[in-house]
């Protein structure tokens with residue numbers, strides 16, 4: 001218990017149910033050695049910042065050795081640290097320091113695919129068709145007279161085809177392998193026992209090092225139906241196109257749950273049990289299964305992130321998410337941003353229905369972002385989320401009010417979405433720009449070298465030092481909201497209150513009320529002592545596009 005923050009009971013097996021988890025994208029968080037890439041020692045140096053912010057846990061995006069074909073989601077070695085980011089000793093030091101500060105840690109696990117530099121994939125390429133080495137991945141002969149056509153027409157997320165042909169040692173073309181993402185990310189064969197056992201080993205490896213939880217990448221992938229004739233896959237990544245009966249050949253198959261039941265027995269070997277959160281791009285009715293107590297325990301939902309700025313829409317989404325979570329006896333997750341989407345302070349400043357891909361391709365100029373409106377709505381939405389029962393996942397930099405960097409020059413872009421799609425989509429680099437720590441320092445204090453993605457000069461207005469202690473800053477709002485939430489946290493229930501205006505108003509069972517005015521005109525606030533408002537210096541009415549917490 002020593003070193004823990006009030007409110008976090010270290011051995012409580014349910015600590016995660018209402019935790020605030022801060023997502024660190026390590027290569028863009030803080031660089032300690034000047035190579036331009038954030039690293040583990042950089043994270044350690046910022047633990048006081050995280051503690052002062054008041055979060056309960058950190059989720060660390062992939063930090064493993066990787067060629068960075070997909071921002072680290074192409075893992076070379078699941079049980080090591082990218083030497084550019086540090087060593088296993090650094091990792092252990094970080095876990096110890098986080099725990100000492102009362103913070104838990106989730107690591108990102110990427111089980112659907114490895115990188116093409118993983119020792120197993122290299123061995124598979126060197127081995128013959130039909131070998132046990134190839135059976136850990138998904139290799140097939142091609143069609144056509146000499147196998148020159150892919151086995152089928154399945155699409156991939158980052159390339160036109162989900163199949164890439166191999167080249168034999170003598171230079172002649174060989175079999176094809178499956179990759180639902182970039183060609184550098186070959187999919188594992190989860191019907192292979194060695195794959196299953198190796199991941200159980202990896203779960204124990206990190207759990208033994210003190211990791212508290214796992215974020216499971218593409219949790220709805222893994223199990224595939226490769227029986228012939230192959231089933232059609234007309235689209236990829238479109239959640240609404242997924243059937244709800246588990247019949248899709250690539251995603252959300254019922255068999256995937258066997259994998260997570262085996263993982264659960266590993267989690268339960270530890271005290272408190274290790275926890276996990278599924279990144280499962282499935283419809284709400286299928287999400288609950290991933291989050292049951294005998295599987296991963298919790299599942300992300302991106303529903304609020306995709307909900308337009310509208311009181312009714314927010315109410316409906318929240319109600320649905322709470323129902324789904326209840327259906328699995330889990331708690332709901334809430335999030336507005338992550339490393340895969342346009343930052344919400346920009347999204348909320350764009351007209352409803354803006355095509356974000358087209359907006360990014362325009363360099364963020366068409367349409368123009370209403371920066372003030374975006375900031376107002378972002379602050380209001382953050383407070384709304386933080387008052388909901390369940391856990392909140394914050395994305396690094398949102399506490400500074402950071403905007404998307406939409407005008408990155410083509411030569412700076414790293415995302416396979418841009419590189420593989422021939423510039424048809426700009427990708428996710430604009431939300432992955434390194435954090436601005438100090439407005440006075442070169443590279444705004446992120447690095448003493450050259451940052452791996454360029455940091456725009458205007459980021460200095462959002463730097464930590466420019467907001468620290470400044471009344472009304474977004475950073476101080478987050479700190480106050482997290483402090484207040486910690487003091488007021490209550491049972492996982494919510495009561496809705498009717499309001500004639502464009503308002504979302506609910507309370508928790510201890511009288512903690514959250515009242516969000518989605519309209520632009522002020523509305524009269526119900527009686528009660530004000531605790532916090534997303535807009536500083538107001539008159540007592542609830543200003544447009546703001547949230548007020550009060551005790552009623």
Ligand code: NOJ
Nearest residue numbers: 070073110181217218340
């Ligand atoms: C989801 C991750 O969030 C994303 O960044 C990554 O590209 C894909 N999974 C593939 O691993």
